[in-house]
Amino acid sequence: MSSLAAAPVAHAHHDERPFVRKYIFSTDHKIIGIQFLFLSLFFLFLGGILAMQIRWQQGFPGQPMPGGGILPETMAPGGLLLPEYYIQLVTMHGTFMVFFAIMPLLVGVYANFLIPLKIGAHDMAFPRVNMASFWAAFLAGLVMFASLFVPEGAARAGWTMYAPLSARPDLSGAGLGQQLWCVSIVLLGLSSILGSLNYITTVINNRAPGMTWFRLPLSVWALFVTAILGLLALPVLSGAAIMLLFDQTIGTHFFDAPAGGQVLLWQHLFWFFGHPEVYILILPAMGMVSDLIANGSRKPIFGYHSMVFAIIAIGFLSWLVWGHHMFMSGMNPTLGSLFMVTTLVIAVPSAIKTFNWLGTMWRGDLHFHVPMLNAVAFVAMFVIGGLSGVFMAATPVDMPIHDTYFIVAHIHYVLFGGSLFALFGAITFWFPKMFGRVMSERWGKIHFWPTFVFFNLVFFPMHTLGMGGHMRRIYDPTVYEFLKPYQPMNRFISLAAFALFATQFIFLANFVWSLFRGKKAEQNPWRDNGLEWSLPSPAPHGNWERVPTVYRGPYEFSHPQAVEDCLPQYVKLPGDPEPAGAKGAAG
Amino acid sequence: MHWWLPLKGSTFAGEIDGLFTAILIITGIAFFVVEVGVIWFSVKYRHRPERKAFYVHGSTTAEVVWTAIPAVTVIGLGVISNHYWKQIKGRESVPPDAYPIAIHAKQFEWQMTYPGPDAEPGTADDFTVRNQLHVPLGRNVVVALTAEDVIHSFWVPVFRVKQDAVPGMTIRAWFQPTVPGEYELGCAELCGMGHYKMRARVFVHPPDEFDAWVKQQLEGGAEQ
Numbered sequence: 012m013s014s015l016a017a018a019p020v021a022h023a024h025h026d027e028r029p030f031v032r033k034y035i036f037s038t039d040h041k042i043i044g045i046q047f048l049f050l051s052l053f054f055l056f057l058g059g060i061l062a063m064q065i066r067w068q069q070g071f072p073g074q075p076m077p078g079g080g081i082l083p084e085t086m087a088p089g090g091l092l093l094p095e096y097y098i099q100l101v102t103m104h105g106t107f108m109v110f111f112a113i114m115p116l117l118v119g120v121y122a123n124f125l126i127p128l129k130i131g132a133h134d135m136a137f138p139r140v141n142m143a144s145f146w147a148a149f150l151a152g153l154v155m156f157a158s159l160f161v162p163e164g165a166a167r168a169g170w171t172m173y174a175p176l177s178a179r180p181d182l183s184g185a186g187l188g189q190q191l192w193c194v195s196i197v198l199l200g201l202s203s204i205l206g207s208l209n210y211i212t213t214v215i216n217n218r219a220p221g222m223t224w225f226r227l228p229l230s231v232w233a234l235f236v237t238a239i240l241g242l243l244a245l246p247v248l249s250g251a252a253i254m255l256l257f258d259q260t261i262g263t264h265f266f267d268a269p270a271g272g273q274v275l276l277w278q279h280l281f282w283f284f285g286h287p288e289v290y291i292l293i294l295p296a297m298g299m300v301s302d303l304i305a306n307g308s309r310k311p312i313f314g315y316h317s318m319v320f321a322i323i324a325i326g327f328l329s330w331l332v333w334g335h336h337m338f339m340s341g342m343n344p345t346l347g348s349l350f351m352v353t354t355l356v357i358a359v360p361s362a363i364k365t366f367n368w369l370g371t372m373w374r375g376d377l378h379f380h381v382p383m384l385n386a387v388a389f390v391a392m393f394v395i396g397g398l399s400g401v402f403m404a405a406t407p408v409d410m411p412i413h414d415t416y417f418i419v420a421h422i423h424y425v426l427f428g429g430s431l432f433a434l435f436g437a438i439t440f441w442f443p444k445m446f447g448r449v450m451s452e453r454w455g456k457i458h459f460w461p462t463f464v465f466f467n468l469v470f471f472p473m474h475t476l477g478m479g480g481h482m483r484r485i486y487d488p489t490v491y492e493f494l495k496p497y498q499p500m501n502r503f504i505s506l507a508a509f510a511l512f513a514t515q516f517i518f519l520a521n522f523v524w525s526l527f528r529g530k531k532a533e534q535n536p537w538r539d540n541g542l543e544w545s546l547p548s549p550a551p552h553g554n555w556e557r558v559p560t561v562y563r564g565p566y567e568f569s570h571p572q573a574v575e576d577c578l579p580q581y582v583k584l585p586g587d588p589e590p591a592g593a594k595g596a597a598g
Numbered sequence: 599m600h601w602w603l604p605l606k607g608s609t610f611a612g613e614i615d616g617l618f619t620a621i622l623i624i625t626g627i628a629f630f631v632v633e634v635g636v637i638w639f640s641v642k643y644r645h646r647p648e649r650k651a652f653y654v655h656g657s658t659t660a661e662v663v664w665t666a667i668p669a670v671t672v673i674g675l676g677v678i679s680n681h682y683w684k685q686i687k688g689r690e691s692v693p694p695d696a697y698p699i700a701i702h703a704k705q706f707e708w709q710m711t712y713p714g715p716d717a718e719p720g721t722a723d724d725f726t727v728r729n730q731l732h733v734p735l736g737r738n739v740v741v742a743l744t745a746e747d748v749i750h751s752f753w754v755p756v757f758r759v760k761q762d763a764v765p766g767m768t769i770r771a772w773f774q775p776t777v778p779g780e781y782e783l784g785c786a787e788l789c790g791m792g793h794y795k796m797r798a799r800v801f802v803h804p805p806d807e808f809d810a811w812v813k814q815q816l817e818g819g820a821e822q
Contacts, residue, residue, distance in 0.1 A: 372643060377645055391632070
């Protein structure tokens with residue numbers, strides 16, 4: 012490719028650090044990103060296993076689970092799941108997926124891997140802090156994982172850990188499991204705070220010459236705003252978790268009403284963290300999807316500036332909506348009106364983003380490679396999750412659907428249909444730069460289509476269950492007469508869920524196989540414009556010998572002056588002014 | 599199996615369902631526009647050797663249009679929703695003549711305390727029944743919810759009423775039953791290992807039948 016001839020020279024010297032420093036206690040942002048990738052894929056898989064047990068119980072209550080015999084008597088005697096084990100399953104499925112799978116996949120992996128590569132930095136601003144961030148997350152994961160094996164079992168008050176059920180071992184039946192949950196969350200909070208500090212500082216200070224704010228890729232913008240949310244939200248959760256731990260262990264009564272505590276305080280603290288958190292779980296996906304759709308459409312992103320402002324608006328509004336989780340909690344209904352308005356307003360920037368993705372595809376030259384397929388699926392599925400949110404934002408309609416499967420459908424359309432599809436795309440797209448090999452295109456498509464179909468078969472019918480009043484987190488729906496007619500649908504959902512889970516082995520196999528046997532990657536296999544593609548695949552330690560100079564925005568596809576349909580940010584066209592601070596011509 | 603909402607068993611069930619349907623239509627249009635766009639563009643602009651993408655960075659007109667339309671829609675929706683919300687859940691919304699029932703939730707049962715023939719709570723003729731909610735047809739009923747231990751949630755699908763019962767708080771919720779019959783009340787907030795079986799039966803009686811039931815409870819020594 013002629014346009015790539017001007018690529019800046021990469022580090023050529025051999026990296027001679029010992030194995031442990033290079034791959035285990037590494038300060039290289041790329042290695043840390045890869046460490047987060049393996050850690051969170053493990054928890055994604057574990058969360059999936061827990062989900063399968065939930066679906067067995069919902070589809071086939073009262074029947075022994077195949078393979079359930081390996082579980083101890085305290086969980087599933089003879090393979091029959093116990094109610095106390097079931098509520099651990101729903102608690103830990105949510106906990107693992109939110110805190111240890113989706114969040115580290117989006118932020119731990121891609122904020123680490125992409126920010127320095129995309130802004131033209133040698134590494135993060137604070138590499139050792141970055142390493143500490145990973146090891147804190149690792150420790151948090153270890154503690155949470157260990158809590159599955161303590162005698163009374165894991166935490167069992169739901170991933171939202173509502174007090175006083177979570178605060179009183181005598182009422183929940185779990186002591187140590189609940190405490191380990193709190194300890195793990197505090198450690199995870201530490202990890203996120205350290206990470207966020209780094210991402211924010213790096214984006215502000217370490218941009219290459221010419222990388223102005225409005226030349227940043229939308230993925231970096233989204234990760235930057237996400238980092239601000241993380242930095243401000245996680246301390247609230249950590250504080251709340253410490254209060255909860257004190258209630259459980261040293262006799263404080265923060266959340267204990269008879270002793271003068273305030274029960275709803277937990278919900279206010281949790282959701283004050285929790286609503287920015289759900290945008291932490293979707294903003295980076297939105298950002299990366301913008302990169303992928305522009306690439307797949309071979310066209311500049313439509314409305315770049317409004318996309319940036321939409322990200323900022325979502326980030327800002329995310330602080331003002333937490334009360335919409337509490338419409339039925341006994342909070343003053345007048346506050347409910349206020350939170351309804353802020354919640355409905357946050358639909359506007361989401362709509363802007365959706366229409367801009369469509370605008371990007373309009374009159375494009377669409378290449379449906381695997382990342383593009385997944386990114387387009389993100390748009391199609393996120394829309395459903397976004398629109399179903401309008402139902403629960405409208406307070407009167409929230410009354411019947413709150414705490415039902417309608418909510419379960421909503422969150423899975425956002426987190427699976429949204430975030431996870433974006434991640435399948437992102438993993439495939441940046442795999443070459445991480446590992447120097449390309450994931451199989453064919454197996455990527457074989458994984459995509461059944462995942463897309465089964466995903467919808469699992470989660471769409473849950474809207475119907477919720478409309479019928481089917482409560483969440485109930486061990487056996489057949490206890491209720493009005494839910495008995497829904498049992499065929501529950502069974503159908505379970506079968507589709509098993510198929511969805513089985514399909515993920517295709518992804519796993521493709522991932523592992525490509526790691527060792529995949530086609531060797533070229534420098535710029537997707538003909539993309541980002542700075543990371545000026546480096547060899549995999550990108551070397553320290554990234555660039557001399558940082559590249561940036562001449563334009565990241566989405567100049569099909570530029571009329573370019574020979575090819577991509578025009579990377581680091582390529583100088585005749586007439587491009589040299590930005591301030593550039594150290595002579597690149598390369 | 600129902601594919602739609604359950605029976606409308608209270609005066610505001612119709613309003614809530616109507617709002618649900620209105621939102622379904624509005625979001626349905628948005629859903630249709632986006633999904634048709636995705637599919638149409640995916641087919642129409644898929645790669646062909648001769649195709650070149652249209653080099654354009656956006657359109658201010660388009661941005662204004664697709665910012666303004668959603669903004670006006672959601673604000674309108676907010677105004678309408680708030681109107682019903684105040685009527686149904688507002689602090690001032692509880693009708694003064696409503697028949698008062700005190701409901702105390704604990705792991706894992708509901709204790710319903712009825713005011714007796716004098717319809718005054720807290721008097722000597724009050725009586726308590728476990729896991730049975732009896733209400734008179736066509737009359738406003740207000741439940742005063744309290745919780746013994748953890749958060750529970752009072753949820754009667756046919757009435758479209760949901761309200762958490764929170765330790766340390768007394769929270770009132772009202773409704774007017776419109777269809778006689780037997781229904782179910784469930785706990786909608788995870789409250790421990792017996793959460794799934796924290797179920798009560800709901801009976802909507804015509805007024806004379808309700809009076810007879812109250813009388814029978816008093817004579818039978820209602821404290822169960």
